[in-house]
Amino acid sequence: MVFTLGTVAVAIDRFGKLALGPEALRRVTDAYEEALRQLGLNDVPDTVTEEVARRIITLAESGVTDSTELAARAVKDRAA
Numbered sequence: 001m002v003f004t005l006g007t008v009a010v011a012i013d014r015f016g017k018l019a020l021g022p023e024a025l026r027r028v029t030d031a032y033e034e035a036l037r038q039l040g041l042n043d044v045p046d047t048v049t050e051e052v053a054r055r056i057i058t059l060a061e062s063g064v065t066d067s068t069e070l071a072a073r074a075v076k077d078r079a080a
Helices: 007-016 022-039 047-061 067-079
Strands: none
Touching: 022 047, 022 067, 047 067
16 A cells, blocks of 8 residues: 655655554644644645654654644644
């Protein structure tokens, strides 16, 4: 199965190397899209969107599974 999910898929491939099932990948993607929306960013490959994706991946690897929490923490970290 192949997912076309923009920058988050690229970031997962480049930075995370996560073994995600379809549901977990959907949660990470939902979190990424919500974080970009809250930050007023578009899903284009650049250093800022990759940073957001990388942070969400790091949080997911640490065990955070809720997409709302992933997005909120990524936005908070970006604002800090």
